[in-house]
Amino acid sequence: MKIINATLASDELSGLYTLTLENGKITGRERQDFYKKAADGDVNAGECLVTHGFVDVQVNGFGGVTFNDDPSERTLSVMEQAAIRNGTTRFCPTLVTCDEQKLRNAITATERYMTRSGSAVAGIHLEGPFISREKCGIHNSDYIRPLTDDTLEFILRHHSAVAMVTASPEMMTDRQMAELNRAGITLSLGHSALAYEQVVRKLDAFRTATHLFNGMRGIEGARSPGVVGAILDDHAIMAGIIPDLHHVSPALIRTAARLMPGRLYAVTDALCPAGNCGKPERFMFCDKELHIADGFCADDAGTLGGSVITMKDAMQNLVKIGIRAADAVKMTNEIPARCIRLGGYSAVPKEGECGDLLILRRDGSMTVIRNEKIIAEN
Ligand SMILES: [Fe+2]
Numbered sequence: 001m002k003i004i005n006a007t008l009a010s011d012e013l014s015g016l017y018t019l020t021l022e023n024g025k026i027t028g029r030e031r032q033d034f035y036k037k038a039a040d041g042d043v044n045a046g047e048c049l050v051t052h053g054f055v056d057v058q059v060n061g062f063g064g065v066t067f068n069d070d071p072s073e074r075t076l077s078v079m080e081q082a083a084i085r086n087g088t089t090r091f092c093p094t095l096v097t098c099d100e101q102k103l104r105n106a107i108t109a110t111e112r113y114m115t116r117s118g119s120a121v122a123g124i125h126l127e128g129p130f131i132s133r134e135k136c137g138i139h140n141s142d143y144i145r146p147l148t149d150d151t152l153e154f155i156l157r158h159h160s161a162v163a164m165v166t167a168s169p170e171m172m173t174d175r176q177m178a179e180l181n182r183a184g185i186t187l188s189l190g191h192s193a194l195a196y197e198q199v200v201r202k203l204d205a206f207r208t209a210t211h212l213f214n215g216m217r218g219i220e221g222a223r224s225p226g227v228v229g230a231i232l233d234d235h236a237i238m239a240g241i242i243p244d245l246h247h248v249s250p251a252l253i254r255t256a257a258r259l260m261p262g263r264l265y266a267v268t269d270a271l272c273p274a275g276n277c278g279k280p281e282r283f284m285f286c287d288k289e290l291h292i293a294d295g296f297c298a299d300d301a302g303t304l305g306g307s308v309i310t311m312k313d314a315m316q317n318l319v320k321i322g323i324r325a326a327d328a329v330k331m332t333n334e335i336p337a338r339c340i341r342l343g344g345y346s347a348v349p350k351e352g353e354c355g356d357l358l359i360l361r362r363d364g365s366m367t368v369i370r371n372e373k374i375i376a377e378n
Contacts (some may be wrong), residue, residue: 001372003043003357004036006050009326010348019050020356021372024118030353044300045359051329052313052345053089053356053368054338057164057186057265058125058211058240059092061235061272061306062086066285067093071106076113080120082275085376086310089356090122091199092163092341093230094269094288096127097139104154111161118371122342123163126155127210130171131191137215138305139191140286146171152179159183162229163340166210168192169202177205186340189227189237191215196225203230208238209268212256214304232259238339240267243317244298244307257323257331265335266314266328271297271306278316312366312378329360 003019016035020028038044061067065075076249077092095106103126106315110124127213128139130147147167148363155162156179164186169177180187190210192199194217209231211215217226231237243253243266268274272283273292285306288299297305309317311332318328330347337345344353359367368376 001041001043003045003050003359004038005032005047005371006045006359008348009049009051009329010357011326013348016047017050018356019349021369024355024371026349026351026353026355029349031316035042041261043359043369046361048362049325049360050349051347051358051360052072052333052337052349052354053358053370054087054315054332055122055340055342055345056083056268056270056311057122057335057336057340058094058267058269059083059088059091060096060270060285062270062275064272064275066272066283067106068096068098068102068285069277071095071102072109073113076109076121084368084370086275086312086378087358087366087376088120088311089368089370090120090337090345092122092125092340094127097131097141097143099135099143100151100162103129103151107155107158107161111158114161121338122340123161125166126162126163127166128191129295130165130167132168132170132193134193135168135191135215135217137191138288138290138299138303140288147176152176155180155185156183159185164188165189168194169199169205170194174205177202181205181207184341188240189216189231192227193217194227196227196230199227200230203234203237206237208240210240211247211248211267212239212241212264213252214242231298232256236263238263238265238335240265240336241270242267242307243282243314244268244309245317245321246294247304247307253318254322257327262335264329264331266311266318267336267337268309268311268314269306270310271308273297274308274310276352287289315360316364327373
Protein backbone atom coordinates (compact mmCIF):
# COMPACT_ATOMS: atom_id res chain seq x y z
CA MET A 1 0.00 0.00 0.00
CA LYS A 2 1.11 3.57 -0.69
CA ILE A 3 -0.14 6.68 1.10
CA ILE A 4 0.41 9.57 -1.28
CA ASN A 5 0.32 13.37 -0.91
CA ALA A 6 1.03 13.14 2.83
CA THR A 7 2.34 16.02 4.87
CA LEU A 8 4.45 15.40 7.97
CA ALA A 9 4.43 17.09 11.37
CA SER A 10 7.92 18.52 10.94
CA ASP A 11 9.19 22.01 10.07
CA GLU A 12 12.27 20.47 8.43
CA LEU A 13 10.36 18.02 6.23
CA SER A 14 8.12 20.32 4.21
CA GLY A 15 6.35 19.34 0.99
CA LEU A 16 4.49 16.17 0.14
CA TYR A 17 5.55 12.59 0.83
CA THR A 18 4.70 9.05 -0.22
CA LEU A 19 4.80 6.40 2.48
CA THR A 20 5.05 2.75 1.42
CA LEU A 21 3.63 0.11 3.77
CA GLU A 22 4.32 -3.64 3.68
CA ASN A 23 3.65 -6.34 6.28
CA GLY A 24 2.45 -3.82 8.84
CA LYS A 25 5.64 -1.71 8.57
CA ILE A 26 6.74 1.46 6.81
CA THR A 27 9.20 0.38 4.14
CA GLY A 28 9.68 3.71 2.38
CA ARG A 29 9.27 7.47 2.78
CA GLU A 30 9.94 9.54 -0.35
CA ARG A 31 9.53 13.23 -1.01
CA GLN A 32 7.32 14.00 -3.99
CA ASP A 33 8.12 16.75 -6.50
CA PHE A 34 4.47 17.23 -7.42
CA TYR A 35 0.96 16.39 -6.18
CA LYS A 36 0.27 12.82 -7.39
CA LYS A 37 -2.85 11.28 -8.87
CA ALA A 38 -3.90 8.15 -6.97
CA ALA A 39 -3.31 4.82 -8.69
CA ASP A 40 -5.18 1.63 -7.78
CA GLY A 41 -4.59 0.70 -4.14
CA ASP A 42 -3.13 4.09 -3.19
CA VAL A 43 -4.62 6.07 -0.34
CA ASN A 44 -4.68 9.78 -1.04
CA ALA A 45 -3.92 11.81 2.08
CA GLY A 46 -4.87 14.95 0.09
CA GLU A 47 -2.06 17.11 1.58
CA CYS A 48 -3.22 16.26 5.12
CA LEU A 49 -1.10 15.17 8.05
CA VAL A 50 -0.03 11.53 8.33
CA THR A 51 1.23 10.36 11.70
CA HIS A 52 1.32 7.26 13.86
CA GLY A 53 -1.71 5.87 15.69
CA PHE A 54 -2.44 7.21 19.15
CA VAL A 55 -0.82 5.62 22.20
CA ASP A 56 -2.93 5.87 25.38
CA VAL A 57 -1.27 4.63 28.55
CA GLN A 58 -4.34 5.12 30.76
CA VAL A 59 -7.61 3.54 29.65
CA ASN A 60 -9.98 2.29 32.37
CA GLY A 61 -12.71 1.39 29.95
CA PHE A 62 -13.78 1.92 26.39
CA GLY A 63 -16.54 0.88 24.03
CA GLY A 64 -19.07 0.19 26.80
CA VAL A 65 -16.90 -2.00 29.07
CA THR A 66 -14.76 -1.33 32.14
CA PHE A 67 -11.56 -3.29 32.80
CA ASN A 68 -12.03 -3.29 36.60
CA ASP A 69 -15.52 -4.82 36.27
CA ASP A 70 -14.21 -7.87 34.47
CA PRO A 71 -10.46 -7.90 33.83
CA SER A 72 -10.64 -10.63 31.21
CA GLU A 73 -9.55 -11.29 27.64
CA ARG A 74 -13.18 -10.71 26.57
CA THR A 75 -13.14 -7.19 28.02
CA LEU A 76 -9.75 -6.48 26.44
CA SER A 77 -11.09 -7.55 23.06
CA VAL A 78 -14.03 -5.10 23.24
CA MET A 79 -11.75 -2.28 24.46
CA GLU A 80 -9.22 -3.02 21.72
CA GLN A 81 -11.75 -2.97 18.89
CA ALA A 82 -13.25 0.32 20.11
CA ALA A 83 -9.80 1.82 20.66
CA ILE A 84 -8.51 0.93 17.20
CA ARG A 85 -11.67 2.26 15.53
CA ASN A 86 -10.92 5.54 17.28
CA GLY A 87 -7.29 5.64 16.15
CA THR A 88 -5.70 4.37 19.38
CA THR A 89 -3.54 1.59 18.01
CA ARG A 90 -1.66 0.90 21.27
CA PHE A 91 -3.04 1.25 24.78
CA CYS A 92 -2.54 0.20 28.38
CA PRO A 93 -5.70 -1.22 29.97
CA THR A 94 -5.70 0.39 33.40
CA LEU A 95 -6.66 -1.42 36.57
CA VAL A 96 -7.37 0.86 39.50
CA THR A 97 -7.05 -0.06 43.19
CA CYS A 98 -8.66 -3.45 43.85
CA ASP A 99 -8.13 -6.68 45.80
CA GLU A 100 -5.16 -8.98 45.26
CA GLN A 101 -6.98 -11.72 43.37
CA LYS A 102 -8.40 -9.29 40.82
CA LEU A 103 -4.99 -7.68 40.39
CA ARG A 104 -3.38 -11.06 39.64
CA ASN A 105 -6.23 -12.12 37.33
CA ALA A 106 -5.91 -8.87 35.39
CA ILE A 107 -2.17 -9.33 34.92
CA THR A 108 -2.48 -12.92 33.68
CA ALA A 109 -5.43 -12.05 31.37
CA THR A 110 -3.35 -9.22 29.89
CA GLU A 111 -0.37 -11.55 29.48
CA ARG A 112 -2.49 -14.09 27.59
CA TYR A 113 -4.14 -11.39 25.48
CA MET A 114 -0.79 -9.92 24.42
CA THR A 115 0.22 -13.20 22.78
CA ARG A 116 -2.56 -12.66 20.16
CA SER A 117 -1.06 -11.57 16.88
CA GLY A 118 -1.34 -7.84 16.25
CA SER A 119 -2.65 -7.10 19.75
CA ALA A 120 -2.93 -3.37 20.45
CA VAL A 121 -2.48 -3.97 24.19
CA ALA A 122 0.89 -2.61 25.27
CA GLY A 123 0.76 -4.01 28.81
CA ILE A 124 -1.37 -3.38 31.86
CA HIS A 125 -1.18 -0.15 33.85
CA LEU A 126 -1.64 -0.86 37.56
CA GLU A 127 -2.96 2.44 38.96
CA GLY A 128 -2.69 1.62 42.63
CA PRO A 129 -3.32 0.05 45.06
CA PHE A 130 0.04 1.42 46.26
CA ILE A 131 -1.21 5.01 46.66
CA SER A 132 -1.85 7.63 49.36
CA ARG A 133 -5.23 7.28 51.00
CA GLU A 134 -5.64 11.09 51.19
CA LYS A 135 -5.32 11.43 47.41
CA CYS A 136 -7.16 8.31 46.30
CA GLY A 137 -9.89 10.23 44.44
CA ILE A 138 -12.50 7.82 43.13
CA HIS A 139 -10.46 4.68 44.07
CA ASN A 140 -11.94 2.42 46.74
CA SER A 141 -9.77 3.21 49.77
CA ASP A 142 -10.57 -0.19 51.39
CA TYR A 143 -8.06 -1.83 49.03
CA ILE A 144 -5.19 0.65 49.37
CA ARG A 145 -2.08 -1.11 50.68
CA PRO A 146 1.72 -0.98 50.46
CA LEU A 147 3.48 -3.21 47.94
CA THR A 148 4.40 -6.55 49.50
CA ASP A 149 7.33 -8.66 48.31
CA ASP A 150 4.83 -11.37 47.42
CA THR A 151 2.94 -9.08 45.01
CA LEU A 152 6.22 -7.68 43.69
CA GLU A 153 7.43 -11.18 42.93
CA PHE A 154 4.19 -11.89 41.00
CA ILE A 155 4.52 -8.63 39.02
CA LEU A 156 8.16 -9.37 38.19
CA ARG A 157 7.28 -12.91 37.09
CA HIS A 158 4.83 -11.39 34.57
CA HIS A 159 6.85 -8.25 33.85
CA SER A 160 6.43 -8.36 30.08
CA ALA A 161 2.66 -7.85 30.56
CA VAL A 162 3.06 -4.96 33.03
CA ALA A 163 3.78 -1.67 31.28
CA MET A 164 3.28 0.76 34.12
CA VAL A 165 2.70 1.01 37.88
CA THR A 166 1.30 4.18 39.48
CA ALA A 167 2.36 4.56 43.10
CA SER A 168 3.10 7.02 45.86
CA PRO A 169 6.66 6.58 47.20
CA GLU A 170 5.67 5.84 50.81
CA MET A 171 3.95 2.64 49.62
CA MET A 172 7.14 0.97 48.32
CA THR A 173 10.68 0.54 49.53
CA ASP A 174 13.66 1.85 47.55
CA ARG A 175 14.64 -1.74 46.77
CA GLN A 176 11.18 -2.57 45.43
CA MET A 177 11.22 0.51 43.22
CA ALA A 178 14.67 -0.43 41.91
CA GLU A 179 13.47 -3.95 41.07
CA LEU A 180 10.46 -2.62 39.12
CA ASN A 181 12.75 -0.26 37.20
CA ARG A 182 15.25 -3.04 36.49
CA ALA A 183 12.42 -5.11 34.99
CA GLY A 184 11.68 -2.29 32.52
CA ILE A 185 8.34 -1.43 34.12
CA THR A 186 7.51 2.28 33.97
CA LEU A 187 7.12 3.55 37.52
CA SER A 188 4.73 6.49 37.64
CA LEU A 189 4.29 8.93 40.52
CA GLY A 190 0.63 9.49 41.23
CA HIS A 191 -2.21 9.65 43.72
CA SER A 192 0.33 11.01 46.20
CA ALA A 193 -0.30 13.23 49.22
CA LEU A 194 3.38 13.58 50.14
CA ALA A 195 4.98 16.93 50.82
CA TYR A 196 7.63 18.30 48.45
CA GLU A 197 10.47 17.46 50.84
CA GLN A 198 9.37 13.81 51.02
CA VAL A 199 8.74 13.29 47.32
CA VAL A 200 11.69 15.14 45.84
CA ARG A 201 14.15 12.64 47.35
CA LYS A 202 12.37 9.78 45.57
CA LEU A 203 11.84 11.43 42.18
CA ASP A 204 14.75 9.69 40.43
CA ALA A 205 12.96 6.34 40.82
CA PHE A 206 10.01 7.55 38.73
CA ARG A 207 10.11 7.72 34.93
CA THR A 208 6.79 9.56 34.75
CA ALA A 209 3.85 10.94 36.72
CA THR A 210 0.16 10.01 36.48
CA HIS A 211 -2.42 12.63 35.44
CA LEU A 212 -0.40 15.68 36.43
CA PHE A 213 -2.30 18.05 38.77
CA ASN A 214 -5.06 15.48 39.50
CA GLY A 215 -4.77 13.17 42.50
CA MET A 216 -1.56 14.71 43.84
CA ARG A 217 -0.62 17.36 46.38
CA GLY A 218 -0.64 20.68 44.56
CA ILE A 219 1.32 23.89 44.98
CA GLU A 220 -0.09 25.12 48.30
CA GLY A 221 1.88 28.31 48.69
CA ALA A 222 5.19 30.03 48.12
CA ARG A 223 7.01 27.56 50.39
CA SER A 224 4.93 24.43 49.71
CA PRO A 225 5.61 23.19 46.16
CA GLY A 226 3.91 19.83 46.81
CA VAL A 227 4.12 16.93 44.38
CA VAL A 228 3.12 19.15 41.45
CA GLY A 229 5.95 21.60 42.15
CA ALA A 230 8.48 18.76 42.44
CA ILE A 231 7.44 17.40 39.03
CA LEU A 232 7.42 20.79 37.27
CA ASP A 233 10.86 21.62 38.70
CA ASP A 234 12.46 18.32 37.62
CA HIS A 235 14.37 18.10 34.36
CA ALA A 236 13.84 14.43 33.58
CA ILE A 237 10.48 13.14 34.74
CA MET A 238 7.70 12.77 32.16
CA ALA A 239 3.99 13.24 32.95
CA GLY A 240 0.60 12.33 31.59
CA ILE A 241 -2.19 14.90 31.62
CA ILE A 242 -5.94 14.60 30.93
CA PRO A 243 -6.86 17.23 28.32
CA ASP A 244 -10.63 16.84 28.46
CA LEU A 245 -10.70 20.50 29.61
CA HIS A 246 -12.53 19.46 32.79
CA HIS A 247 -9.76 17.78 34.79
CA VAL A 248 -7.13 20.53 34.35
CA SER A 249 -7.42 24.22 33.50
CA PRO A 250 -6.14 25.06 29.99
CA ALA A 251 -3.79 27.61 31.61
CA LEU A 252 -2.11 24.82 33.62
CA ILE A 253 -1.91 22.48 30.60
CA ARG A 254 -0.14 25.24 28.62
CA THR A 255 2.16 26.03 31.56
CA ALA A 256 3.12 22.36 32.00
CA ALA A 257 3.69 21.97 28.24
CA ARG A 258 6.08 24.95 28.31
CA LEU A 259 7.95 23.66 31.37
CA MET A 260 8.12 20.02 30.18
CA PRO A 261 8.83 20.15 26.41
CA GLY A 262 8.95 16.63 24.98
CA ARG A 263 7.99 15.12 28.37
CA LEU A 264 4.30 15.91 28.76
CA TYR A 265 1.82 13.59 27.04
CA ALA A 266 -1.94 13.16 26.82
CA VAL A 267 -3.91 10.32 28.42
CA THR A 268 -7.66 9.91 28.19
CA ASP A 269 -8.24 8.17 31.56
CA ALA A 270 -11.30 6.98 29.62
CA LEU A 271 -14.21 5.16 31.20
CA CYS A 272 -16.67 2.77 29.58
CA PRO A 273 -18.86 5.43 27.90
CA ALA A 274 -15.90 6.59 25.74
CA GLY A 275 -15.51 5.25 22.23
CA ASN A 276 -18.90 5.56 20.49
CA CYS A 277 -20.96 3.08 22.44
CA GLY A 278 -24.14 5.01 23.08
CA LYS A 279 -22.76 6.53 26.30
CA PRO A 280 -24.70 4.96 29.22
CA GLU A 281 -25.80 7.72 31.56
CA ARG A 282 -25.05 5.91 34.81
CA PHE A 283 -22.53 3.12 35.40
CA MET A 284 -20.43 1.59 38.18
CA PHE A 285 -16.70 2.27 38.72
CA CYS A 286 -14.68 1.57 41.88
CA ASP A 287 -17.88 0.39 43.61
CA LYS A 288 -19.42 3.83 43.09
CA GLU A 289 -22.19 4.87 40.75
CA LEU A 290 -20.95 7.48 38.28
CA HIS A 291 -22.79 9.65 35.84
CA ILE A 292 -21.82 11.80 32.91
CA ALA A 293 -22.18 15.45 33.77
CA ASP A 294 -21.30 18.04 31.17
CA GLY A 295 -18.77 15.81 29.39
CA PHE A 296 -16.98 14.23 32.35
CA CYS A 297 -17.61 11.34 34.77
CA ALA A 298 -18.30 12.00 38.44
CA ASP A 299 -19.96 10.39 41.44
CA ASP A 300 -22.92 12.03 43.17
CA ALA A 301 -20.52 13.90 45.50
CA GLY A 302 -18.89 15.47 42.43
CA THR A 303 -15.56 13.56 42.62
CA LEU A 304 -14.11 13.27 39.11
CA GLY A 305 -13.79 9.67 38.03
CA GLY A 306 -12.35 9.65 34.53
CA SER A 307 -13.18 11.06 31.14
CA VAL A 308 -15.29 10.21 28.11
CA ILE A 309 -12.82 11.54 25.54
CA THR A 310 -10.89 9.67 22.85
CA MET A 311 -7.28 10.47 21.99
CA LYS A 312 -8.49 12.36 18.91
CA ASP A 313 -10.54 14.60 21.22
CA ALA A 314 -7.45 14.98 23.42
CA MET A 315 -5.34 16.10 20.46
CA GLN A 316 -7.99 18.49 19.17
CA ASN A 317 -8.46 19.97 22.65
CA LEU A 318 -4.71 20.58 22.96
CA VAL A 319 -4.73 22.46 19.64
CA LYS A 320 -7.85 24.36 20.68
CA ILE A 321 -6.13 25.72 23.81
CA GLY A 322 -3.09 26.89 21.86
CA ILE A 323 -0.61 24.00 21.80
CA ARG A 324 1.18 23.86 18.40
CA ALA A 325 -0.35 21.11 16.23
CA ALA A 326 3.00 19.32 15.75
CA ASP A 327 3.48 19.23 19.55
CA ALA A 328 -0.11 18.09 20.16
CA VAL A 329 0.46 15.16 17.79
CA LYS A 330 3.67 14.18 19.62
CA MET A 331 1.80 14.32 22.91
CA THR A 332 -0.63 11.67 21.64
CA ASN A 333 1.74 9.16 20.07
CA GLU A 334 5.52 9.63 20.24
CA ILE A 335 5.88 10.84 23.83
CA PRO A 336 3.50 8.32 25.52
CA ALA A 337 5.15 5.57 23.43
CA ARG A 338 8.55 6.63 24.82
CA CYS A 339 7.10 6.62 28.33
CA ILE A 340 6.40 2.88 28.07
CA ARG A 341 9.55 2.20 25.96
CA LEU A 342 7.55 1.40 22.84
CA GLY A 343 9.65 1.96 19.72
CA GLY A 344 8.54 2.79 16.17
CA TYR A 345 5.84 5.35 16.99
CA SER A 346 7.40 8.67 15.96
CA ALA A 347 5.08 11.58 15.28
CA VAL A 348 6.94 11.92 11.96
CA PRO A 349 6.74 8.34 10.61
CA LYS A 350 9.87 6.94 9.02
CA GLU A 351 11.13 3.80 7.33
CA GLY A 352 11.36 0.75 9.57
CA GLU A 353 8.65 1.94 11.97
CA CYS A 354 5.23 0.48 12.70
CA GLY A 355 2.62 0.87 9.94
CA ASP A 356 -0.30 1.83 12.23
CA LEU A 357 -1.00 5.27 10.77
CA LEU A 358 -3.59 8.02 10.86
CA ILE A 359 -4.50 10.60 8.26
CA LEU A 360 -5.68 13.66 10.19
CA ARG A 361 -7.77 15.77 7.86
CA ARG A 362 -8.34 19.54 8.15
CA ASP A 363 -12.07 19.12 8.72
CA GLY A 364 -11.33 17.16 11.93
CA SER A 365 -12.02 13.74 10.40
CA MET A 366 -9.50 10.91 10.53
CA THR A 367 -8.63 7.77 8.56
CA VAL A 368 -7.14 4.85 10.50
CA ILE A 369 -4.77 2.51 8.61
CA ARG A 370 -3.58 -0.78 10.04
CA ASN A 371 -2.04 -3.80 8.32
CA GLU A 372 -2.32 -2.01 4.95
CA LYS A 373 -6.09 -1.57 5.31
CA ILE A 374 -8.31 1.40 6.03
CA ILE A 375 -10.08 0.18 9.15
CA ALA A 376 -11.99 3.30 10.16
CA GLU A 377 -12.96 6.77 8.97
CA ASN A 378 -14.34 9.05 11.64
FE1 LIG B 1 -6.31 8.23 38.83
